Amino acid sequence: MATTRPSARQPLADKMYEVLLGQFMDGLWSPGQSLNIGALTRELNVSQTPLREALARLEHTGLVRREALKGYRVAPLFTERELIKLMDARLVLEPAMVHEAARRTTPEFLAELKASIDELEHCAEAPRSASVRAYWAADERFHLRIAAQCDNPFLESAYRSLGGHVQRFRLFTELGASEAESPAREHTAVYEAMAAGDAEGAAKKMRRHIENAKARALTDRQAVDGD
Template sequence: MNGTSARGGFTRQVLADHVYDELMGSLVDGRLEAGAPLNIDALSRELEVSQTPIREALARLEATGLVRRLALKGYRVAPLFTPEDLAHLTDARLLIEPENAFLACQRMTDALVAELRRSIDDLREPTGPSFADFRAYWEADERFHGLIAEATGNPFLLAAYRSLGGQVQRFRLFAGLGVTDAEHAIAEHTAVLDAFVARDPVAARAAMAAHIGAVRLRSMQETREREGADD
């Protein structure tokens, strides 16, 4: 075996990534409705691939919280986060990420500051209503927080951060609207960066906590507004 698929000569990894991207877009945009079953045979036919990349993509998506695997029932699209779900997620983030910022700031390097600044610049790119339009924004937001988690030098904190896959769930609230809080996020990320530049770990911790607290309030409001629109 040469590691390529029958579909366009893609390598298996490229094909798996393509399927993952396609399914994630459908999930975030709401083209696959909450609670709907995800039939592997049907998805294989629709995307014109074998079942293997479908299974691999669904396993990866389960870690994001976008799909759920039920015993004897297979995969289903996860429901949208409720206000309680968002509260639980941000409670977890508030325990982990301010400490990440504190520790990473203590180990700050010019290279880290440059990468953090670049991720903030990428948040300034215009976005549209579909996931394809705001995916780059989501990736820049994830990159900012991930860089800080990696810079702690603590593999357990990094693993704890990466386990918070439910963060992408919040971006389902932007489907059909586009990112609605970019200006706030840019300002809050910049406050964290400023603390890094000042080599002030205490200020970095406080800025990260303030950012996550503000995200929590905005997410709660967005969820309530969407629930009201669906009534």
């Protein structure tokens, strides 16, 4: 793997965090896999200090875990119960966020949501190997932009605290064509309600989206158990 050197303006630990997260997004790490710091320092041509700082940040997202006397390891797959609890938390939080965001729409905000949906649709049509990273990034932008627009720092903070766990599920999930198309349609339904100024309708559409995402997540998790 080619060495990635940081820009002069970006702290090295931040750059290493982005590099490692990119490796997760590109499917280079598997659930439960050990992360050898010595090997990573040689591979990325950095010292251990910024790398450890980056791994500590990833630990806070839930993507990696630190084990006493053993070092860091990629987090295991969610259990079915954990997935249900994660999605139930989103069902409580995200309809409330979108309801508030729908009362505060701006042309710029709506344009950003539409751009993320366009990217989802584009990725759904592209070959899987070329689209997964961009697909999940577009999906995340849609939800994070709504979190920011709701103008409630406590709701936004609560959502961001779930973000790493949502990413953890995404990164170890296979992305089929039908599954890729459905979220784009569901995002569009939320967007259209928000663009119409229908806060209640937007909240209902978001709830339906999360319920459908929960069903897809459980199907994916059960498929893993069946392998």
